[in-house]
Amino acid sequence: MASSTVENYVKRIFLAQQTTADGLVPVGQLATIMNVVPGTATSMVKALSDSGLAEYAPRTGVRLTRGGEQLALHVLRRHRLLELFLVKALGLDWSEVHTEAEELEHAVSDRVLERIDDFLGHPSVDPHGDPIPSARGKMAEPSAVSLADCEVKKRLRVSRVADQQPAFLQLMERSGLIPGALVRVENRDEVAGAVVVVPGGDDPVVLGFSAARKVFVE
Amino acid sequence: MASSTVENYVKRIFLAQQTTADGLVPVGQLATIMNVVPGTATSMVKALSDSGLAEYAPRTGVRLTRGGEQLALHVLRRHRLLELFLVKALGLDWSEVHTEAEELEHAVSDRVLERIDDFLGHPSVDPHGDPIPSARGKMAEPSAVSLADCEVKKRLRVSRVADQQPAFLQLMERSGLIPGALVRVENRDEVAGAVVVVPGGDDPVVLGFSAARKVFVE
DNA sequence: ATACTAATTTTGACTAATCAAAATTGCAAT
DNA sequence: ATTGCAATTTTGATTAGTCAAAATTAGTAT
Numbered sequence: 386m387a388s389s390t391v392e393n394y395v396k397r398i399f400l401a402q403q404t405t406a407d408g409l410v411p412v413g414q415l416a417t418i419m420n421v422v423p424g425t426a427t428s429m430v431k432a433l434s435d436s437g438l439a440e441y442a443p444r445t446g447v448r449l450t451r452g453g454e455q456l457a458l459h460v461l462r463r464h465r466l467l468e469l470f471l472v473k474a475l476g477l478d479w480s481e482v483h484t485e486a487e488e489l490e491h492a493v494s495d496r497v498l499e500r501i502d503d504f505l506g507h508p509s510v511d512p513h514g515d516p517i518p519s520a521r522g523k524m525a526e527p528s529a530v531s532l533a534d535c536e537v538k539k540r541l542r543v544s545r546v547a548d549q550q551p552a553f554l555q556l557m558e559r560s561g562l563i564p565g566a567l568v569r570v571e572n573r574d575e576v577a578g579a580v581v582v583v584p585g586g587d588d589p590v591v592l593g594f595s596a597a598r599k600v601f602v603e
Numbered sequence: 604m605a606s607s608t609v610e611n612y613v614k615r616i617f618l619a620q621q622t623t624a625d626g627l628v629p630v631g632q633l634a635t636i637m638n639v640v641p642g643t644a645t646s647m648v649k650a651l652s653d654s655g656l657a658e659y660a661p662r663t664g665v666r667l668t669r670g671g672e673q674l675a676l677h678v679l680r681r682h683r684l685l686e687l688f689l690v691k692a693l694g695l696d697w698s699e700v701h702t703e704a705e706e707l708e709h710a711v712s713d714r715v716l717e718r719i720d721d722f723l724g725h726p727s728v729d730p731h732g733d734p735i736p737s738a739r740g741k742m743a744e745p746s747a748v749s750l751a752d753c754e755v756k757k758r759l760r761v762s763r764v765a766d767q768q769p770a771f772l773q774l775m776e777r778s779g780l781i782p783g784a785l786v787r788v789e790n791r792d793e794v795a796g797a798v799v800v801v802p803g804g805d806d807p808v809v810l811g812f813s814a815a816r817k818v819f820v821e
Numbered sequence: 822a823t824a825c826t827a828a829t830t831t832t833g834a835c836t837a838a839t840c841a842a843a844a845t846t847g848c849a850a851t
Numbered sequence: 852a853t854t855g856c857a858a859t860t861t862t863g864a865t866t867a868g869t870c871a872a873a874a875t876t877a878g879t880a881t
Contacts, residue, residue, distance in 0.1 A: 390868065413828055425869055427830055432867085444829060444876070474692060475718040485715055492710035497703055500693040608838065631858055643839055645860055650837085662846070662859060 387438075389491035392460045394419065394429055395438055398449055399457030409446035458518040463490040463498055465511035465518075470501045472512045479512040479563070480554035513554075514545030514564035514601065532580055533597035537570045541602040548599045561587040562600055605656075607709035610678045612637060612647055613656055616667055617675030627664035676736040681708040681716055683729035683736075688719045690730045697730040697781070698772035731772075732763030732782035732819070750798055751815040755788045759820040766817045779805040780818055 387395070397418045401410045416426035434441040438453035449457060467486040471477040477485065493501075499520070502508075509525065510516055518524040528544045535541060543566045546557050557563060561584030571581040571589060578594040592600070605613070615636045619628040634644035652659040656671035667675060685704040689695040695703065711719075717738070720726075727743065728734055736742040746762045753759060761784045764775050775781060779802030789799040789807060796812040810818070 388867075411828080412830090416829095421868090422870055423829060424831075424871085429868080471715065475715065475722060477715070477718065481714070485712055488710040488712070489707070489715075492706040494703055494706070496699070497689065497693065497695070497707075500695065504693060606837075629858080630860090634859095639838090640840055641859060642841085642861075647838080 387456060390429075391433065391436075391438070392456065392491055394433060395449065395453050395457045396460045396464075398433075398439065398447060399454060399461070402449065408448050409442075410448070411446045415447065455522045458522040458524060460490055461524070462518040462520070463493055465515055466498060466501050466505065466508075467493065468511045468513070469505055469508055469517075473505060478555075480551040480558070482512060483549040484551075510545075510564065512564070513547070513549070514543070515547075528601045528603045530602055531598050532568075532570055532582060532592065532600045532602060533573075533594050535570060535602050537573055540567055540569055542567055543600060544603045545601040546599060547601065553596070553599070557600070560590040561585055562590070568602065605674060608647075609651065609654075609656070610674065610709055612651060613667065613671050613675045614678045614682075616651075616657065616665060617672060617679070620667065626666050627660075628666065629664045633665065673740045676740040676742055678708055679742070680736040680738070681711055683733055684716060684719050684723065684726075685711065686729045686731070687723055687726055687735075691723060698769040698776070700730060701767040702769075728763075728782070730782070731765070731767070732761070733765075746819045746821045748820055749816045750786070750788055750800060750810065750818045750820060751791075751812050753788060753820050755791055758785055758787055760785055761818060762821045763819040764817060765819065771814070771817070775818070778808040779803055780808070786820065 394415070398410050398415060401414060401418060402408045412426045412430055413423050415430065416423045419426060419429075421429075430439060430441050430447045433439040433447070433453065437450060438456060440448050440450060464486045467489050468479075468482040471482040471485055472479055502520075508517060514527070516525040516527050543562055543564050545564060546554065546562065548554070560582075562568065562582070567585050569583045571583050573580045580592050580594070580597045582590045582592060582597075584590065612633070616628050616633060619632060619636060620626045630644050630648055631641050633648065634641045637644060637647075639647075648657060648659050648665045651657040651665070651671065655668060656674060658666050658668060682704045685707050686697075686700040689700040689703055690697055720738075726735060732745070734743040734745050761780055761782050763782060764772065764780065766772070778800075780786065780800070785803050787801045789801050791798045798810050798812070798815045800808045800810060800815075802808065
């Protein structure tokens with residue numbers, strides 16, 4: 386049985402891998418993500434390698450094995466189903482469920498998880514629009530087109546908000562930029578690094594590129 | 604923040620204390636309950652004493668302080684609300700929720716717990732009839748009259764089944780001896796150590812004293 | 822080539838929780 | 852009083868996960 390520490394490392398490596406071309410995550414980057422000193426990440430990565438969850442090339446980086454990937458997807462499934470459950474069944478705000486799910490994801494059994502999945506009607510995305518892996522470890526590809534690179538003046542649907550900070554999520558909610566909402570990018574100024582977005586019926590909102598890059602559309 | 608290990612020790616000491624006159628739990632007994640070797644219990648009890656959760660008299664026993672008791676009641680509240688939630692919201696069987704709650708009780712936040720409490724309508728007992736401590740750490744006294752010592756030939760209501768083993772709980776369910784059910788003790792044979800119980804509309808059931816002592820009535 | 826820098830790894834130490842096995846103690850029975 | 856037993860405590864080791872700080876290394880710039 387993997388400890389919650391191991392589950393967290395594997396989950397973080399998986400997510401970090403998504404943003405790299407070769408799928409190799411530098412150990413220092415992992416240390417930053419995990420909030421530990423570099424030496425700690427090194428020894429943990431060695432342990433993951435010993436237990437067959439990751440491949441470790443010293444001074445190069447770490448990459449999950451098939452087994453490690455399956456574990457990561459399992460943890461991600463628990464996390465995302467729990468987030469949606471906390472919103473749908475208990476009425477928590479989407480800005481606070483991430484933190485709650487971080488703890489619960491290591492404590493919930495498969496039996497309870499499948500009941501939650503039934504309760505929710507086998508959903509495909511969590512409250513932030515992140516895809517929920519199936520019980521067999523398959524996950525859909527989320528949209529890669531953000532408000533920073535989508536077509537301008539076109540009606541689009543928000544599909545995902547890729548930031549878990551409560552303050553950011555609350556701002557997005559106030560601005561009407563939540564998954565499912567219809568939006569149009571009115572104008573994009575590459576020099577100023579800002580986009581003007583018009584959500585559904587609401588007033589226009591100005592987002593910097595760093596924020597716009599976190600809101601994905603379809 | 605207390606570790607789940609500390610929470611478990613404190614919870615177990617609290618429950619063991621209930622069954623003693625002086626409230627002193629022998630360290631060896633605690634070791635048995637916690638499934639550790641005696642030496643482990645000794646060092647843990649010293650640590651609990653250092654952190655102010657328990658009073659420890661060497662070679663005599665351990666007793667919770669006010670603070671330890673409050674922590675125990677908090678853990679028990681989490682455990683019992685979770686048990687009921689798993690039954691009411693997710694449809695799990697009452698024979699399996701104890702094990703699930705053992706894990707979740709250490710991962711659920713106060714915020715989520717109070718939502719669960721709201722969802723359930725501020726219940727006073729869990730699926731086994733065990734009282735749920737209030738958020739302020741008050742707990743009702745459960746009935747102390749069991750099928751082994753109640754009045755004979757009288758209509759009574761089952762209020763609590765004090766055993767968490769799935770096999771036992773499943774038997775009680777098949778026999779119609781679940782909290783809320785009406786029953787009558789038809790006959791009690793002190794020599795044979797058996798009681799004949801007639802539940803609601805069902806056929807008579809014969810229980811040994813050891814089982815009868817676990818079913819409480821009002 | 823050489824030296825510098827930044828990332829990474831190594832080393833040694835620490836805490837929480839545990840076990841195995843030896844030492845101690847309190848009490849009962851003689 | 853002395854012995855013996857059973858419970859308890861002590862001691863020494865182990866594992867997982869961590870940090871601090873020193874040592875190493877790869878790559879860059881001279």
